Amino acid sequence: MKRLIATSAAALLAVTAGLALATAAGAAECPSGEFCVWQDANFGGQRANWSGDDGWWESWISDTDSSWANHGISGPGIKDHVQVYENAWQGGSMTICLAPGQEVGYNGAANDRGDSHIWSTGC
Amino acid sequence: MVRATSRTTFRARRVLLAAAASVWLAGCATVTPDGPGPGGVPVGKAAQDELLKSAEHRLVVDCLDSRGLTLTARPRAPDEDRVLQAALFGAGPRELSVTLATGATVTANDDGCLATARHRLYGDQRRWFRAQVTVDNLRAEAQARMSADPAHRAALARWTRCASPPGRPRSDRPDPAVAARCARETGLEDVRARLEAAELVTVRTLRRDELTTYRQLRDRALRRAAELSATTHPKKGSTHS
Numbered sequence: 001m002k003r004l005i006a007t008s009a010a011a012l013l014a015v016t017a018g019l020a021l022a023t024a025a026g027a028a029e030c031p032s033g034e035f036c037v038w039q040d041a042n043f044g045g046q047r048a049n050w051s052g053d054d055g056w057w058e059s060w061i062s063d064t065d066s067s068w069a070n071h072g073i074s075g076p077g078i079k080d081h082v083q084v085y086e087n088a089w090q091g092g093s094m095t096i097c098l099a100p101g102q103e104v105g106y107n108g109a110a111n112d113r114g115d116s117h118i119w120s121t122g123c
Numbered sequence: 124m125v126r127a128t129s130r131t132t133f134r135a136r137r138v139l140l141a142a143a144a145s146v147w148l149a150g151c152a153t154v155t156p157d158g159p160g161p162g163g164v165p166v167g168k169a170a171q172d173e174l175l176k177s178a179e180h181r182l183v184v185d186c187l188d189s190r191g192l193t194l195t196a197r198p199r200a201p202d203e204d205r206v207l208q209a210a211l212f213g214a215g216p217r218e219l220s221v222t223l224a225t226g227a228t229v230t231a232n233d234d235g236c237l238a239t240a241r242h243r244l245y246g247d248q249r250r251w252f253r254a255q256v257t258v259d260n261l262r263a264e265a266q267a268r269m270s271a272d273p274a275h276r277a278a279l280a281r282w283t284r285c286a287s288p289p290g291r292p293r294s295d296r297p298d299p300a301v302a303a304r305c306a307r308e309t310g311l312e313d314v315r316a317r318l319e320a321a322e323l324v325t326v327r328t329l330r331r332d333e334l335t336t337y338r339q340l341r342d343r344a345l346r347r348a349a350e351l352s353a354t355t356h357p358k359k360g361s362t363h364s
Contacts, residue, residue: 027212027232031204071212073194074237075180076173081259089299093266096227097259101212101237107227121172123259 028069028103035082035098035117038067041106053118056088065114067105070098072119079119086113097123163349171345175244178348182240187211190236211235219252224329225267229256244344251344254337257330264330265322272318281309 028043030036039045039061048061056062065084072080080100086092095113096104165171184194190210199207213232222228232238233248245251269275285305286297297305306312327334 026214027208027217027235029205030208031201032199032207032211071208073211074176074183076177078176080176087302089302091302093270094263095225096229096263098229099255099259101231101235102256103217103230104227105230107225123262 027071027101028067030069030071032071033073034071035119036069036071037061037065037114037117039064041066041111043067043069043103043105050117055090055116055118057115057117062088062115063112066111067103068096068098068114069103070100072100074100077121079121081120081122082117083120083123084114084117086115088115090116090118099123163353164345171341174348174352175341175344178244178344178351179237179240181351182243183211183236186236186239209235211237213238219249221253221256223257223260224264225260227260229260244347245340246343246347247340250336251340254333254340257333258337261323261326261330262319265319265326268322268326269315269318274314275318278309278311278314282306282311285309 028036030043030047031049034049034051036043036047036049037057038047044067046060048057057065068082068084070080070082072078072082074080081097083090083097084095086095092115096107098104165174187194187207187210192207192210194207213235215232215234217230218233219231219238220228231252233242238248241251242248282305285308286301306315
């Protein structure tokens, strides 16, 4: 099955521009059901994790966020997407919206800018 | 769709499930212009979202079940949770990757139960991942473009002066009531509403290919989800038919 996926994926890769292959192994270390933010890129350094919303991140992680992972568990009626904002109380611009299982190891534009996040049913 | 009728060992059942999934995957490796599927696809977006989430959840639960794992709300010990994380989100390399115009490179594994469920629903994990991540972040992309607009910069400067009166240190996190009042009084609120709407139109034009793919694969997933809910046994967590 794995080979089958890899074969069809390779064929599709040829027609899908902009896709890059990441090399890091395994999902980031972030408890299931939670949203995690790390001070360093590639899920390094101190980690903050939440199962709920936080309108004002603690000072040690606010504006020092460098990588993010949504390990929310989906289900009917469950808010499983995470929206990250550059200001407290979901103010300013939304820097990223992640569905469950999605991770961002680094983002030059959103690096050290997050101040709050909210779980939602979509983006 | 997985019709494993095995009553033998757990391992045999797992092999059968994998085989059934392979047949299914082989069937969807080629994109065929399916006609309208059987009924059961709701019209409203909210109901469609629920149908997709229910189907995905069901596939994930079945997949975890085949690995001897269950999704429960009870707290798990760290080691136990790591096993669940690996099964759910994947343990191999992060093979799905898309770099957005905002600079973020969003990645995901393609080997966990979640990825397997999405592959079954959407038919093509890579195309769906790219379309979903792009479409989910259209607003973020529009807002990033908006931030570069001189009118927005000017309004934001007025807002900062309003929210940080002279003689007091600039606050990144003013009181929510003060922030909202200043957004109204300085015109930042209006500028944002106007610019964001315009930038969203631009961004939706720029990303029209991804939007088209998003709609196509979502329609396909809706048909699969409707089939799944119509053909599988109603008993939760069961893949037998």
